[in-house]
Amino acid sequence: xxxxxQAQTEISVVxxxxxxxxxxxxxxxxxxxxxxxxxxxxxxxxFLIRRNSFDExxxxxxxxxxxxxxxxxxxxxxxxxxxVVDSAVYFCALSGGVISSGSARQLTFGSGTQLTVLP
Amino acid sequence: DGGxxxxxxxxxxxxxxxxxxxxxxxLNHDAMYWYRQDPGQGLRLIYYSQxxxxxxxxxxxxxxxxxxxxxxxxxxTVTSAQKNPTAFYLCxxxxxxxxxxxxxxxxxxxxxxxxxx
Numbered sequence: 530x531x532x533x534x535q536a537q538t539e540i541s542v543v544x545x546x547x548x549x550x551x552x553x554x555x556x557x558x559x560x561x562x563x564x565x566x567x568x569x570x571x572x573x574x575x576f577l578i579r580r581n582s583f584d585e586x587x588x589x590x591x592x593x594x595x596x597x598x599x600x601x602x603x604x605x606x607x608x609x610x611x612x613v614v615d616s617a618v619y620f621c622a623l624s625g626g627v628i629s630s631g632s633a634r635q636l637t638f639g640s641g642t643q644l645t646v647l648p
Numbered sequence: 649d650g651g652x653x654x655x656x657x658x659x660x661x662x663x664x665x666x667x668x669x670x671x672x673x674x675l676n677h678d679a680m681y682w683y684r685q686d687p688g689q690g691l692r693l694i695y696y697s698q699x700x701x702x703x704x705x706x707x708x709x710x711x712x713x714x715x716x717x718x719x720x721x722x723x724x725t726v727t728s729a730q731k732n733p734t735a736f737y738l739c740x741x742x743x744x745x746x747x748x749x750x751x752x753x754x755x756x757x758x759x760x761x762x763x764x765x
Contacts, residue, residue: 636693
């Protein structure tokens, strides 16, 4: 079975601080994909990044960066110089191989981290 | 613009009533999904479909039904058998294969918030 754990339920930071959201996953698949989604107060989920299990390079996109470490089964997300507009719930999700996720590649979501950036 | 449209945004259900949530996509995606989100929790999969006229149960299908008569549409019916339907419902779609055969991300609608009267 697959599992995604986001141990941080809520985080509050002051604007311009850096913040890291943790994500730890479990899977028996050798090929899998990891995702981060943002859910602002309006409710829709916004796709942020996808990473496959063969690519351990860290990725940076503007103020966002992601640190993927297979050795610790973690896929952490850092926001640099946070802004009020970053306030949202952030979800980490895992999609395994066909055997564990089916050919439709269902996503297993973590419980989310509520990030509040204070002005 | 291409996207996923869910309607209505808010829905109220009376005791013993079935209600249907609409989900339409114009992204030409083959796969569509329905999730339920409860406060402070992640998303749980209700049903999914990879092709017209075919769908599969997810983790919490009891009390729900779906149909997939058209590629663009995947309505969800919350039946009276679902005893605790109050939740936020999200529909998603996904291309089954990208240019590199990668696992393409799911794209989500804005959601429908269902409450009991």
